[in-house]
Amino acid sequence: MSTWTAVPDLGPGPHGAVYPPDRAAWRAWLEAHHATAKGVWLIYYKKGSGMPTIAYPDMVKECLCFGWIDSRVSKLDEARYLQLITPRKPKSVWSKINKGYIEELEREGLLMPAGIAKIDAAKADGSWTALDEVEALVIPEDLAATLAASPAAQATFATYSPSTLKLALTKLAAAKRPETRQKRLTELIALATEGKKPVP
Known part of the structure; x- marks a missing residue:
């Protein structure tokens, strides 16, 4: 079974960082922390590093399952970079790509209650169709x-x-x-x- 590896806080800001080598590891982290964490820096290894790294679409899909969203990217070192992942804010707009992922996740039965709640709220406040x-x-x-x-x-x-x-x-x-x-x-x-x- 895949495991996730936590690393010390990298600052600036209150968020620590996590290195999930694959989708299963990332889902496990979100399942454990999505309701309590304010965000996390996700570590990617660059191509050619020889290290396993979660694919970007897989990362986004798991974020959607738990009501989170990807944000800004920052270089960590020559082999790695970071991306800030946080809970989706109220009235955050939804892209066509992400709505397509939602349909896929619904068919596969992967959406979690936290993710469904964000979708329902977006449909109620208009942010679901804003784009x-x-x-x-x-x-x-x-x-x-x-x-x-x-x-x-x-x-x-x-x-x-x-x-x-x-x-x-x-x-x-x-x-x-x-x-x-x-x-x-x-x-x-x-x-x-x-x-x-x-x-x-």
Whole structure:
């Protein structure tokens, strides 16, 4: 049976780290800690290191089972990197890929009560469908109006690839407060006016 290996806190922040060599080990860690931990740094070994490492899609699927989500990535050393994994926050938006994983996990009977609760809450508060128009690359009204008033920004937006446009739209859709959305809208327009792309 696979086991998970805990390592000391790597900071900054209160989170320790864990190295699960495979999906079973990661699921075991989440099963033991998902209800009490505030987050954890997951350690990956780079390709060519010779060390077993959980595949990214498998990591995400197990997070979904327990109501957690992956976040920022940070380099640890030449052979390893870290990814912060935390419980999913209320009104966190759901991507098309993750919703597809949910369907798969439901068929396989792998979803746990904590994961189901997050899904039910998302469907109730609207965050489950918040990215549907983003996936379809629909320009929201506030962005369209702002672009219409800024020819330079509009010209840059017209050159964005689908993936870049999706990134810009996701930033807006993920804003939980009107003032946050307005700030991100202003930032996107400023970048586009300078001929630049948004960054993750």
